[in-house]
Amino acid sequence: xxxxxxxxxxxxxxxxxLLSQSSDADVAKWKYRNVESLVESLREYESxxxxxxxxxxxxxxxxxxxxRDEGDDGEGEQRINLMTIHAAKGLEFDTVFVAGMEADLLxxxxxxxxxxxxxxxxxxxxxxxxxRAKRRLYLSHCDSRRKxxxxxxxxxxxxxxxxxxxxxxxxPREEYMSPDEAEAGFSRLKQRFGRE
Numbered sequence: 406x407x408x409x410x411x412x413x414x415x416x417x418x419x420x421x422x423l424l425s426q427s428s429d430a431d432v433a434k435w436k437y438r439n440v441e442s443l444v445e446s447l448r449e450y451e452s453x454x455x456x457x458x459x460x461x462x463x464x465x466x467x468x469x470x471x472x473r474d475e476g477d478d479g480e481g482e483q484r485i486n487l488m489t490i491h492a493a494k495g496l497e498f499d500t501v502f503v504a505g506m507e508a509d510l511l512x513x514x515x516x517x518x519x520x521x522x523x524x525x526x527x528x529x530x531x532x533x534x535x536x537r538a539k540r541r542l543y544l545s546h547c548d549s550r551r552k553x554x555x556x557x558x559x560x561x562x563x564x565x566x567x568x569x570x571x572x573x574x575x576x577p578r579e580e581y582m583s584p585d586e587a588e589a590g591f592s593r594l595k596q597r598f599g600r601e
Contacts, residue, residue: 406461407448414440455494455533466492490534501538503531506546508560531564548578 414420419440423433450467451459466488486498505511512527535542546561 406459406464407444407451410447411444414444453495463491467495490530493537494533497537497539499539500541500543501534502543502545503534504545506544506562506565507550508562511562511564528564528567531562 420433420437423436424430427433427436446468447464450464453459490503509517511531512524516523516527535544544565546565547559549556549558551557
């Protein structure tokens with residue numbers, strides 16, 4: 406992607422365009438350096454060892470997260486970043502939640518059909534997800550899920566059985582809650598997951 410972008414910038418004569426549009430050569434240089442920085446950033450993304458199949462979408466997701474984080478002063482601010490495992494590569498967070506740890510989701514049923522190599526790739530993605538957490542990691546799965554309009558029972562991901570038991574603390578299952586109970590439960594969660 407980076408070589409193609411570099412060639413495009415060259416072939417359209419972007420440098421000449423900037424010089425013709427600006428009376429100040431320094432302004433043109435500054436704008437051109439921004440484009441060069443973009444090409445270099447894309448080159449670094451493509452060559453990073455975590456990116457086994459780099460894509461433009463993956464790059465855009467990555468820089469969107471980085472750009473959004475740059476503007477934060479960080480003081481007293483709490484927020485949630487919702488992303489795919491692929492988009493989280495190379496990032497770290499104090500607390501990470503991985504939802505949907507169910508058979509047929511992780512590993513995905515298509516990967517199971519494709520064979521051991523595809524399941525191994527899913528196992529590697531699971532490892533990527535877990536290692537995004539610096540302090541706390543929460544893995545969750547549900548007992549049933551709606552699929553094509555019907556409630557279907559689910560099984561926990563087989564990857565959960567591969568975790569060392571001494572590092573796993575199972576949380577009690579919550580039964581169905583009324584709206585008032587759910588509100589109280591969310592209040593407890595907010596207190597529990599507040600900054601330590």
